[in-house]
């Protein structure tokens with residue numbers, strides 16, 4: 264496995280609309296494994312392929328709601344191809360971060376419960392109903408595949424403040 268470089272804002276690949284994965288080949292599996300490794304070592308809750316510079320519809324997520332334990336060896340992880348949200352219910356505001364926007368956190372409104380479909384890396388149909396942290400992570404990662412970042416949900420005033428601070432900031 265290899266550690267991949269995580270692209271950060273304003274890298275244009277983060278705005279690309281990712282292409283569907285038609286065939287799970289060795290390259291796709293390798294990409295998923297490397298993304299899992301990269302997510303784990305970065306202590307992220309999830310990662311979308313465009314965040315490592317590959318605009319294809321593949322996401323990886325950690326099934327762990329405890330922030331302190333994120334990235335621990337043994338935590339269950341999933342890799343989903345062509346994920347689609349097929350249902351959503353209720354709304355919830357919670358704090359969000361993103362590995363492509365280091366050190367920036369903001370409260371974002373999302374659906375609290377979702378149903379998601381896709382395919383696993385073993386080519387098995389995938390379907391899940393989830394809520395809370397997991398539902399938020401799916402929405403966040405699927406947004407990445409559509410070139411959307413969570414800062415897009417901020418009010419124009421907050422977004423401008425973000426841009427001023429973030430672009431100048433020495434990271």
Ligand code: NI
Pocket residue numbers: 360361362363403407
């Ligand atoms: Ni993100």
